[in-house]
Amino acid sequence: MTGIALVNERTGTVVWAAELTHRGDMIRQKLEKRRVVRRNRRKHKTRYRPARFNNRKRPNGWLAPSLQHRVETAMTWVKRLRKYCPITDISMELVRFDMQKLRNPEISGVSYQQGVLFGYELREYILTKWRHQCAYCGAKEVPLEIEHIHPKSKGGSDRVSNLAIACHKCNQKKGDKHVEQFLKKKPEVLKRLLAQAKAPLRDAAAVNSTRWALYNRLKETGLAIETGTGGLTKYNRTLQGLSKTHWLDAACVGKSTPMLKIATTQPLLITCKGRGGRQKAVVNKYGYPISHRPLKPIKGWQTGDITKHQVYGIGRITPRSRGSFVLTKSDKTQKSVKPTDLKPVSRRDGYSYKWV
Ligand SMILES: [Zn+2]
Incomplete structure (x- = not known):
């Protein structure tokens, strides 16, 4: 999880905060599943193909997809927030502790x-x-x-x-x-x-390759970037008597932390949901195609769109090509609905949002 906080530099007011939940595990599982199916397909007796298992090279600074995703989603939110407010500085927690200070x-x-x-x-x-x-x-x-x-x-x-x-x-x-x-x-x-x-x-223990990758990407934005340690964050938070949450931690990163005034009572909880797969064929456990997924969007709808139903109210839609859609309400109850009864509220953007 990543905490994000917008702090007014002059007054020290925490204006807005969010907690971003990543989907690294889901990405890992999906890639694992793809790997299994692919292996299964390729080990079958087929015509001769030249060996191509050892012809790939990872670029410098390569991160596993599940970790790269953390960097990308964090950057997405930096970009989005820059659209809405005049951001001049970013403070990020780069390392857990200061190895230099702890040498002796x-x-x-x-x-x-x-x-x-x-x-x-x-x-x-x-x-x-x-x-x-x-x-x-x-x-x-x-x-x-x-x-x-x-x-x-x-x-x-x-x-x-x-x-x-x-x-x-x-x-x-x-x-x-x-x-x-x-x-x-x-x-x-x-x-x-x-x-x-x-x-x-060793020095490496304090350093996290994902955070360094994020730091380098943030530098590219041209904003002033300050880095802090996890120890400093904790020190700032305890000094100001704040409770241990990701969003309050985010407000406490770095030496520049002013005396904070908390103007928001809750963080926006953002969860990465992805944008669905592009796989056209559904395969069985042997890797043979058993059915085919329809083209997106279905009757103008995609999974994750927020919609308002005449009777059931607002919910998240899962379209089905056979006609009846599934509407998931905020309390997780599901209803079968007709697409003609739906009005769009917002289009999916790869994230789901809620308040505490
Ligand atoms: Zn014990």
């Missing part, structure tokens, strides 16, 4: 003089290092606490290599016990934990 703590330790912001960068680093899961029980998606592997009370240091993250339960249970004592019955966990603690993250 792995070896030399963390001191309180480094400040609060540093603590946020550090936390992001440690969370990434331990893959956002409890180092002891592997719990995910629970509140995680930073914890000393060798307890401080027994001479453990503040170096990052001595810090791990743990769920509240494990942290309590461990208390100020030595790690060897705490994991006496789980030697394999102990071994993995000590190895992971010693291995510092």
Whole structure:
């Protein structure tokens, strides 16, 4: 999910916000399905064809289609918003944490003089290092606490290599016990934990190739672009006492974040829906065509068009070539309707919209 926020630079008012849900998974599944059908077709005994499996090259900076889609949809929304309002600057979160700032703590330790912001960068680093899961029980998606592997009370240091993250339960249970004592019955966990603690993250861990691709595309727009880290975003958000949502995070990206006034109460929830396939033949599991899809549009309608029905009201239409269309209401109930009873409200644009 990508958060988007429009902030008035002079007053710091968050005027509009959105949360964009991507469809990377769906793209992956569809390509996977196409691959299977294609493989199946090509392995059949047919006339000789020269081998053509090794004649393709990926260009520099190639991204998987499911990731490229994230870049493209984000760019679509930048373009659309520029049409409606005078945008001068873009702030984007480029990396999770600032690797430059964190160079030393792995070896030399963390001191309180480094400040609060540093603590946020550090936390992001440690969370990434331990893959956002409890180092002891592997719990995910629970509140995680930073914890000393060798307890401080027994001479453990503040170096990052001595810090791990743990769920509240494990942290309590461990208390100020030595790690060897705490994991006496789980030697394999102990071994993995000590190895992971010693291995510092490489620069690549902070960098996300998709975000870099987006950054390069945003530069092409000619707007002033500021980048921030995930640690800084979190710091700004906590400083202003805002709750953890994608759209509020978006408003908090970068050093230029002013004191925010939130003028909007909810983000527009945008979901990528795609624009349907172009495949003409429906194939069975052996890859043989069993039926053919009609030409779009059908009687002037396409899947995803929003329409108003005489009786059932507004909904999303799925046209069928046999005559009766399917109308999906906002509460997901479906009705069978006649195309002659429909009035157009808006044409599909590849996205669906709703409020919270
Ligand atoms: Zn745990």
